[in-house]
Amino acid sequence: MLLNQYPFLISYNPWWESGSSAFTQLPAFHRDVFEDLYSDVVRLPQMISVTGPRRVGKTTLLRQCIQRLIAEGDPGQAGRIAYFSLDDPALSLPHQDPDRFFNDLVADFASRAKAGPAYLLLDEIQKFPRWELYLKKFYDLHTSVRFIVSGSASAPIFRKSHESLLGRIKSFYVLPFSFRERFFFQRGEQDKAVSREFFEFGNRLRSSDNVAGILARLDETVVTFGDFTPLVEDYFYQGGFPEVWKLPDILAKQEYLYQNQVERVIFEDLLVAAEFRKPEMLRRFYLSLLTDPGRETNLTRLANDISIGRTTIEHYFPLLEATDLVWRLNKYTGGKSSAKAGNFKTYLVDLAVRNAVLKLSPKQLRDDPTMLGHYAENVVANHLRRWPGLVELAYFRERDDELDFIVDLGNARLGIEVKYRNELNLRELLKSAAIAKRLDCAGFVVVSKHAPDDALRQTLAEKIQLPLSLVQLADFMMLF
Known part of the structure; x- marks a missing residue:
């Protein structure tokens, strides 16, 4: 009956007819978030949502969950799983009633649930008007x-609706691929053992309950694949959107990123929802933030530079953050007020978008050591956000004193300095370490371009009065 009314469901659910052979084109690689996501899909009573930027792999995660549910379920499980994308134009045809479709779909699968667990996986849920009211109704009626729903977190209307389901829904926020995820995605089966080793090492690192344990584990990180610099700088350029990597040339990659991560996000999701009368102002503001990723943002100075009023920028910035293109890092002040105090740094969620907008070639980026330093700091910031149990992440700047990151883990506070250079400067590192000590950090970490020199490590250890770890950037990113 359901398929007679809605025949378009068949193309979305090939496993109804072909079972496990429907997944032959699905990547074998699983994102780090997959195991936790799948576990919660199976065991939690709440609804599950998967959110994140456009084209980051949310649909693939849903299909991988379906694949495993069928593999681990009873013989009839494939018939009790339905997937549908709610942006399908079939729902807009004159003879279709989207509200009736939604109710019919739920009723049909609720009847199938008498034979075993039934799952509805609904993609692009934000395209369905009042979707949160429907989910709330069906959840409250048991x-x-x-x-399991997914949506683009860049749509402000989605975020507002999602908040109304607090307590009824658990959300997984999926970011672009980390360096480690991209590394093992590209290597495929050949490094499964190494991938598992790094994953378990990262878990041990994050579960360490004291600074000495954390720093000792950082120092244990040794990668045996040779010089990682080309891989790191390729990640700077290619970024973490998997569909971009297989495109044939630079122009195709740049066009894809610009259309999907700038035009569609800002000029569809954000501007339509916020009903801006002058969208070019938002575009100008965003482009100004691309110039120097990781720079300290002073709103008054920025307003003067781009000829937009400070009040307007204060209104725009939270909306721009909602697009998943940029995020802010607050200045450390030593108190709980730091989240709102003073200037802040602006980081890009994925640097490949900057490369696409500015039409940079890989060679142009490699030939700019200053910008490579900014990129290194930006990717460290993005990876630090993934540290489970992170209480607060901030930076410190006071006159000529600066420390890139202060990481508060609840039971430990670390000072982290990023130096992406061929040679490390002892005097600069000693100054940064002194700042970390003054800020009551219990340890100091230097993230460098190359594996640190043993002599420099020993000299630093002798001169600073803090537990110390020196780790090259590639090793550090492998942990997150």
Whole structure:
């Protein structure tokens, strides 16, 4: 009956007819978030949502969950799983009633749930008007269907709706691929053992309950694949959007990123929702933030530079953050007020978008050591955000004193300095270490371009009065 009314469901659910052979084109690689996501899909009573930037792999995660549910379920499980993308134009045809479709779909699978667990996986859920009211109704009625939904967090209307389901829904926020995820995605089966080793090492690092344990584990990180600099700088350029990597040339990659991560995000998701009358002002503001990733943002100075009022910028910035293109890092002040105090740094969620907008070639980026330093700091910031149990991340700047990151882990506070250079400067590192000590950090970490020289490591250890770790950037990113 359901398929007679809605025949377009068949193309979305090939496993109804072909079972496990429907997944032959699905990547074998699983994102780090997959195991936790799948576990919660199976065991939690709440609904599950998967959010994040456009084209980051949310749909692939849903299909991988379906694949495993069928593999681990009873013989009838494939018939009790439905996937559908709610941006399908079939729902807009004159003879279709989207509200009736939604109710019919739920009713049909609730009846199937008598034979075993039933799952509805609904993609682009934000395209369905009042979707949160429907989910809330079915959840509160204890409808025997498990809902897993995904949507673009860049749509402000989605975020507002999602907040109304607090307590009923658990959200997984999926970022672009980390350096480690990209590394093992590209290497495929050949390094499964190494991938597992790094994953378990990262878990041990994050579960260390004291600074000495954390720093000791950082120093244990040794990668045996040779010089990682080309891989790191390729990640700077290619970024973490998997669909971009297989495109044939630079122009195709740049066009894809600009259309999907700038035009569609800002000029569809954000501007339509916020009803801006002068969208070119938002574009100008965003482009100004691309110039120097990681720079300290002073709103008054920025307003003067781009000829937009400070009040307007204060209104725009939270909206721009909602697009998943940029995020802010607050200045450390030593108190709980730091989240709102003073200037802040602006980082890019994925640097490949900057390369696309500015039409940079890989050679142009490699030939700019200053910008490579900014990129290194930006990717460290993005990876630090993934540290489980992170209480607060901030930076410190006071006159000529600066420390790139202060990482508060609740039971430990670390000072981290990023130096992406061929040679490290002892005097600069000693100054940074002194700042970390003054700020009551219990340890100091230097993230460098190359594996640190043993002599420099020993000299630093003798001169500073803090537990110390020196780790090259590639090794550090492998942990997150």
